[in-house]
Amino acid sequence: MPLLVCDRVVYYSQGDEKAFFDWLASIKSVRRWHGEGTRLNIHVPKNISARGLSELDALFQRYGVDRKQLAQLMRRPG
Numbered sequence: 001m002p003l004l005v006c007d008r009v010v011y012y013s014q015g016d017e018k019a020f021f022d023w024l025a026s027i028k029s030v031r032r033w034h035g036e037g038t039r040l041n042i043h044v045p046k047n048i049s050a051r052g053l054s055e056l057d058a059l060f061q062r063y064g065v066d067r068k069q070l071a072q073l074m075r076r077p078g
Contacts, residue, residue: 001031002072006040006065020063027055048073
């Protein structure tokens with residue numbers, strides 16, 4: 001199961017932090033997550049849906065998380 005890492009995410013208020021986790025919880029492809037120091041580890045299936053990938057991409061962009069790691073979830077033709 002692929003692991004995505006959010007490190008040192010900046011929240012501008014408690015409501016902003018709540019919005020992040022509410023959004024994360026609403027993404028059906030996200031299996032679980034757990035914190036480890038300044039990191040949030042997010043577990044997703046290898047065969048993530050296009051919608052799930054799109055939502056993670058938007059969430060990561062909004063909160064400044066490294067989006068390059070999403071490349072491991074892109075489907076390869078063949």
